[in-house]
Amino acid sequence: MASRLRVLVIGGVACGPKTASRLKRLLPDADVTMIEKGAIVSYGACGLPYYVEGLFPDVNMLTETPVGVSRTPIFFEKAKGFRVLTRTEALRIDSRGKTIRVRDLDTHGENDMPYDKLVIATGGSPLRPPIDGIDLNNVWYVRELQDAASLVESIEKLGLRKAVLIGAGYINMEMAEALVKKGLDVTVVEMFDQIMPQFLDPDMAMLVQKHLQAKGVRLALGEAVTAITGNGKVESIKTDKQAIPADLAIVAVGVRPNDRLARDAGLLCAPKGGIVINSYCQTSDPHIYAGGDCVVNHYVHPITGAPLYVPLGSTANKHGRTIANHIAGLTSPFCGITGTGVCKVFDFTVGRTGMSERLAQELNLDVETAVWSGPDMPHYLPGSKPLIIKMVASKRYRKLLGVQIVGMGDGSKRLDVAASAIFFGATLDQIGAIDLGYAPPYSPPIDPLATTAHVLLNKMNGIAKGIPPLAAKQIMDQQKDVILLDVRTPKEYDEMRLPDDRVVHIPLGALRERIQDLPKDRDILAFCKVSMRGYEAQRILNAAGFERVWFIEGGLVAWPFNVWTKN
Numbered sequence: 093m094a095s096r097l098r099v100l101v102i103g104g105v106a107c108g109p110k111t112a113s114r115l116k117r118l119l120p121d122a123d124v125t126m127i128e129k130g131a132i133v134s135y136g137a138c139g140l141p142y143y144v145e146g147l148f149p150d151v152n153m154l155t156e157t158p159v160g161v162s163r164t165p166i167f168f169e170k171a172k173g174f175r176v177l178t179r180t181e182a183l184r185i186d187s188r189g190k191t192i193r194v195r196d197l198d199t200h201g202e203n204d205m206p207y208d209k210l211v212i213a214t215g216g217s218p219l220r221p222p223i224d225g226i227d228l229n230n231v232w233y234v235r236e237l238q239d240a241a242s243l244v245e246s247i248e249k250l251g252l253r254k255a256v257l258i259g260a261g262y263i264n265m266e267m268a269e270a271l272v273k274k275g276l277d278v279t280v281v282e283m284f285d286q287i288m289p290q291f292l293d294p295d296m297a298m299l300v301q302k303h304l305q306a307k308g309v310r311l312a313l314g315e316a317v318t319a320i321t322g323n324g325k326v327e328s329i330k331t332d333k334q335a336i337p338a339d340l341a342i343v344a345v346g347v348r349p350n351d352r353l354a355r356d357a358g359l360l361c362a363p364k365g366g367i368v369i370n371s372y373c374q375t376s377d378p379h380i381y382a383g384g385d386c387v388v389n390h391y392v393h394p395i396t397g398a399p400l401y402v403p404l405g406s407t408a409n410k411h412g413r414t415i416a417n418h419i420a421g422l423t424s425p426f427c428g429i430t431g432t433g434v435c436k437v438f439d440f441t442v443g444r445t446g447m448s449e450r451l452a453q454e455l456n457l458d459v460e461t462a463v464w465s466g467p468d469m470p471h472y473l474p475g476s477k478p479l480i481i482k483m484v485a486s487k488r489y490r491k492l493l494g495v496q497i498v499g500m501g502d503g504s505k506r507l508d509v510a511a512s513a514i515f516f517g518a519t520l521d522q523i524g525a526i527d528l529g530y531a532p533p534y535s536p537p538i539d540p541l542a543t544t545a546h547v548l549l550n551k552m553n554g555i556a557k558g559i560p561p562l563a564a565k566q567i568m569d570q571q572k573d574v575i576l577l578d579v580r581t582p583k584e585y586d587e588m589r590l591p592d593d594r595v596v597h598i599p600l601g602a603l604r605e606r607i608q609d610l611p612k613d614r615d616i617l618a619f620c621k622v623s624m625r626g627y628e629a630q631r632i633l634n635a636a637g638f639e640r641v642w643f644i645e646g647g648l649v650a651w652p653f654n655v656w657t658k659n
């Protein structure tokens with residue numbers, strides 16, 4: 093009788109359990125063991141901010157199946173058929189002898205475990221900035237269940253009230269909301285001059301910043317934390333510009349891949365960290381696989397194929413499936429990532445897929461962009477909410493390269509369509525033509541994503557002369573005599589407007605009659621609420637011989653600077 097295939101999986105949170113569970117479904121006879129140095133396995137770290145916010149009462153619910161069964165080692169043994177060793181650390185890999193050295197963290201006993209196939213799913217570790225005071229009490233990294241549990245307990249028992257969040261990535265955006273909703277005073281400190289610098293272009297980040305500030309979050313952008321001070325516990329966060337009183341700090345400044353085991357075993361790793369894998373998640377040793385936050389992925393889009401480290405649970409699970417498939421003899425490669433991410437920041441959905449404009453510029457790509465804003469469903473429905481979409485496309489190939497979406501409307505479905513379009517290499521024309529479902533409670537007849545593609549095509553075809561908000565602001569700052577043509581109705585104008593003396597208000601319906609009020613020898617920036625009418629004004633003026641006319645993309649809804657409002 094052939095001996096059973098022995099598979100060892102190191103790491104027990106996302107990629108590890110996914111690999112082991114699928115493998116047992118595909119190869120019921122395989123002898124599969126998962127090794128985890130922590131005490132708890134298979135938990136939803138992504139749910140931690142929502143536990144802190146108080147959306148569910150017990151952090152252990154993150155370890156449960158949808159029907160409330162706890163995913164303990166016994167559960168995995170009984171229900172899934174593989175062995176789980178918790179509090180067991182893999183110390184090193186002997187790839188020649190095909191064994192790993194493990195240590196029982198309770199007894200300190202060590203032994204060698206043989207394998208036929210090894211899976212490294214050791215994840216990533218939060219980066220710890222090398223600053224004084226980082227080890228004081230009341231500094232948290234929200235990574236494991238225990239972190240969130242102790243944070244909530246300390247807030248309640250010690251009455252902690254002033255939180256400083258170090259780093260403005262998506263985890264601290266979610267934590268900002270959670271802590272504000274718990275009644276804390278929240279300041280976010282970020283070294284870059286915008287929030288979510290790896291995720292959003294500045295124009296889109298500024299819209300989220302406005303939203304955060306409206307919700308009471310203080311932002312200290314462009315400030316580097318130099319020290320955390322206090323007598324045994326956090327009392328103040330020092331930046332290069334100020335000292336912020338605090339009684340707790342949350343550090344979320346990035347993740348470093350846990351690739352030490354692989355490096356020590358001589359497996360190929362990227363210079364900046366991360367195990368290098370092929371499309372079946374095999375490392376440079378074909379008997380050793382790796383997946384999840386410990387590997388570098390490949391950016392997938394039609395033009396660049398640069399390696400990218402985007403540690404996400406969505407990818408970790410897909411890697412797990414790919415690994416199990418390949419071990420079981422199914423050839424279904426993992427095609428890489430487009431860097432899709434989405435998060436909730438108070439009432440805003442914030443999402444990104446593909447390439448940002450900034451990255452395109454760094455890579456010297458010839459791209460065109462468009463910012464669109466509008467409702468996610470027809471305005472007459474009470475649930476209609478605004479969305480702002482930014483698209484980046486290759487001028488030469490007219491292919492979609494990247495999309496960023498922010499706003500209160502349903503951005504996640506548009507983001508997922510955009511991710512699919514980029515994944516399959518769609519052109520802008522194809523995106524405009526996808527047969528998407530339409531009924532008023534779900535979208536306008538032409539979906540916002542398709543409309544944004546149309547705006548971009550109109551720009552590329554020289555029909556629409558749109559100018560992005562930041563470029564418009566630059567013109568306003570530099571040109572004293574620029575005309576800001578507001579083409580909204582008098583009612584809209586009464587309620588909200590650009591606080592600028594150069595605004596000329598001519599409703600679109602009156603523009604043809606009053607065209608002689610406008611000079612042809614000055615730059616005109618037309619706008620409305622979302623800039624559909626702004627665009628039409630540009631076309632009307634062009635037809636009347638005005639050449640120096642642009643419309644401000646996204647209108648007032650996408651305007652990241654101050655606007656004057658009646659109330």
Ligand SMILES: Cc1cc2nc3c(=O)[nH]c(=O)nc-3n(C[C@H](O)[C@H](O)[C@H](O)COP(=O)(O)OP(=O)(O)OC[C@H]3O[C@@H](n4cnc5c(N)ncnc54)[C@H](O)[C@@H]3O)c2cc1C
Nearest residue numbers: 103105106107129137138182214215216384385404405406
């Ligand atoms: C607060 C928060 C919110 C998040 N939200 C999202 C989200 O909304 N969407 C999303 O896609 N992702 C999100 N993520 C990221 C997601 O949780 C991770 O990408 C995912 O957990 C990675 O899974 P993994 O299995 O690769 O690694 P990990 O989850 O890091 O697990 C690796 C495990 O390996 C163990 N290990 C390491 N070395 C050894 C060793 N030598 N021996 C034994 N065991 C070892 C570790 O103890 C660890 O438990 C979030 C993360 C956090 C912290």
